[in-house]
Amino acid sequence: MRTAYSVETVRAAERELMARLPDGALMQRAAAGLAAACADLIGRVYGSRVVLLVGSGDNGGDALYAGARLARRGAAVAAVLLAPERVHAGGLAALLRAGGRVVGTGADAGSTAGAAAAAGVGAVEEAILRADLVVDGIVGIGGKGGLRPDAAQLVVLVAESGAPVVAVDLPSGVDADTGEVRGAAIRADLTVTFGTHKPGLLIDPAREYAGSVRFVDIGLGEVLPAEAELEALQHVDVARLLPVPGAESDKYRRGVVGIAAGSARYPGAAVLAVSGALRGGAGAVRYVGPAGGAVVSRFPETLVSDQGPAKAGRVQAWVVGPGAGDDAATVAEVLDADVPVLIDADGLRLAERDVVRARSAPTLMTPHAGEAAALLGVAREEVERARLASVRELASRYGATVLLKGSTTLVLDSAGGAVRVNATGTPWLATAGSGDVLSGLAGSLLASGLSALDAGSAAAYLHGLAGRFAADGAPAGAHDVAEAIPGAWRDVRD
Numbered sequence: 506m507r508t509a510y511s512v513e514t515v516r517a518a519e520r521e522l523m524a525r526l527p528d529g530a531l532m533q534r535a536a537a538g539l540a541a542a543c544a545d546l547i548g549r550v551y552g553s554r555v556v557l558l559v560g561s562g563d564n565g566g567d568a569l570y571a572g573a574r575l576a577r578r579g580a581a582v583a584a585v586l587l588a589p590e591r592v593h594a595g596g597l598a599a600l601l602r603a604g605g606r607v608v609g610t611g612a613d614a615g616s617t618a619g620a621a622a623a624a625g626v627g628a629v630e631e632a633i634l635r636a637d638l639v640v641d642g643i644v645g646i647g648g649k650g651g652l653r654p655d656a657a658q659l660v661v662l663v664a665e666s667g668a669p670v671v672a673v674d675l676p677s678g679v680d681a682d683t684g685e686v687r688g689a690a691i692r693a694d695l696t697v698t699f700g701t702h703k704p705g706l707l708i709d710p711a712r713e714y715a716g717s718v719r720f721v722d723i724g725l726g727e728v729l730p731a732e733a734e735l736e737a738l739q740h741v742d743v744a745r746l747l748p749v750p751g752a753e754s755d756k757y758r759r760g761v762v763g764i765a766a767g768s769a770r771y772p773g774a775a776v777l778a779v780s781g782a783l784r785g786g787a788g789a790v791r792y793v794g795p796a797g798g799a800v801v802s803r804f805p806e807t808l809v810s811d812q813g814p815a816k817a818g819r820v821q822a823w824v825v826g827p828g829a830g831d832d833a834a835t836v837a838e839v840l841d842a843d844v845p846v847l848i849d850a851d852g853l854r855l856a857e858r859d860v861v862r863a864r865s866a867p868t869l870m871t872p873h874a875g876e877a878a879a880l881l882g883v884a885r886e887e888v889e890r891a892r893l894a895s896v897r898e899l900a901s902r903y904g905a906t907v908l909l910k911g912s913t914t915l916v917l918d919s920a921g922g923a924v925r926v927n928a929t930g931t932p933w934l935a936t937a938g939s940g941d942v943l944s945g946l947a948g949s950l951l952a953s954g955l956s957a958l959d960a961g962s963a964a965a966y967l968h969g970l971a972g973r974f975a976a977d978g979a980p981a982g983a984h985d986v987a988e989a990i991p992g993a994w995r996d997v998r999d
């Protein structure tokens with residue numbers, strides 16, 4: 506499991522650890538890891554031109570100490586100081602001792618202030634445009650709000666230069682706690698993060714700015730609390746969750762999932778939800794709705810009923826909503842059942858909030874950003890910009906477990922706790938019907954006994970992986986994704 510902690514928690518842990526260690530020890534650990542990562546990225550350190558962007562905090566200090574290490578290995582290291590009067594003094598001294606230099610302060614003796622400043626700007630531009638590597642130490646977890654104008658100007662220059670960029674701890678300009686990006690931010694090829702991941706490194710849009718992320722252990726693990734802010738399941742975690750039938754299993758013990766989906770207008774949604782459900786571990790899939798003919802002709806193993814959900818026979822979990830059109834009665838009937846219910850698509854619009862809140866069995870809601878926006882009464886962009894806040898708000902309004910779909914999918918339990926983030930997906934998954942497959946898959950896992958949180962996060966993981974396998978660099982339809990689920994399942998179990 507990969508975990509991420511909030512800035513507040515990181516700060517508290519750092520204080521505790523620092524009290525036990527000699528002064529500056531943590532920063533030296535960070536700088537050593539950072540320098541090694543920079544060296545790996547550029548390949549040949551000797552003779553390379555490295556530019557450090559140095560803010561006034563410890564993030565800049567990390568950059569300076571790492572720069573000193575690179576200078577000792579023969580790199581030509583130039584530091585751009587955003588606030589020379591507040592720069593990390595020890596770090597700057599180390600850089601200068603190692604043969605590094607400062608550019609852009611315009612401190613030429615004898616020149617007028619204006620001319621000196623202009624010369625400084627020119628030198629900074631030239632250094633950045635010619636750099637083999639830019640190290641972004643403008644701001645780390647101490648960042649507040651959008652970048653200030655002088656820092657924002659550097660972001661533009663760095664983008665123009667096209668040089669590889671290593672971000673120190675976080676790309677400057679992204680919000681460490683929320684993954685939000687307000688205004689300019691550094692786009693890094695690699696982010697070297699210390700002690701623990703920060704939520705912003707795992708959640709879009711910030712995640713995209715981070716490039717690949719390299720974790721440097723500075724010993725924080727021993728003082729971090731057990732519960733993280735964010736969790737990202739890995740193969741082993743998902744493998745542990747997936748149901749495995751025993752010798753005594755029969756279809757009822759493995760769980761029966763009911764799918765109440767599709768309409769005369771959207772029969773395909775029913776077929777796709779069933780296709781996901783059949784690959785999700787339940788012992789049987791029961792279909793209720795007007796698309797029974799289409800479902801059985803494609804999947805003859807489905808138990809089909811034309812009675813309403815209440816009369817369809819026993820199920821251990823329901824999926825309701827994909828392609829449901831305006832069938833509010835079916836949604837209400839399903840919500841009345843005392844088993845776990847997954848609500849997706851049209852069902853999200855048709856479900857009464859008070860009814861969902863009053864349910865005693867678990868409810869899992871699976872909106873994409875547009876559906877979440879409609880439920881919250883905000884614009885879609887607002888949800889995409891602030892995904893973490895949106896999932897929290899939805900879970901609290903509905904008293905339900907919420908899976909917010911997207912390039913990084915978030916799942917939050919109705920009882921709160923760590924948010925699960927899933928990044929196995931691929932942009933190719935943004936295809937019609939892909940969500941129907943996910944809802945069937947997650948419903949099937951619910952029926953086989955997983956909690957709403959586990960079912961949602963394991964399904965998102967498998968579905969993302971299946972999307973990758975199905976697409977493999979080319980467009981794939983939702984049915985291809987469903988067909989790739991067994992391969993994803995095997996990959997996880999292996």
Ligand SMILES: NC(=O)C1=CN([C@@H]2O[C@H](COP(=O)(O)OP(=O)(O)OC[C@H]3O[C@@H](n4cnc5c(N)ncnc54)[C@H](O)[C@@H]3O)[C@@H](O)[C@H]2O)[C@@H](O)CC1
Binds near residue numbers: 673
């Ligand atoms: N505290 C620790 O134990 C360790 C901290 N480390 C580093 O220290 C960083 C945190 O250092 P700080 O607490 O000094 O904070 P930062 O260096 O992240 O940022 C604080 C400075 O940035 C400026 N700033 C804030 N918001 C800004 C904005 N929007 N635009 C431009 N400038 C802005 C502030 O004026 C302040 O001086 C971490 O991210 C990490 O890189 C590492 O050395 C590891 C150990």
Ligand SMILES: [K+]
Binds near residue numbers: 564642643674675677
């Ligand atoms: K940074």
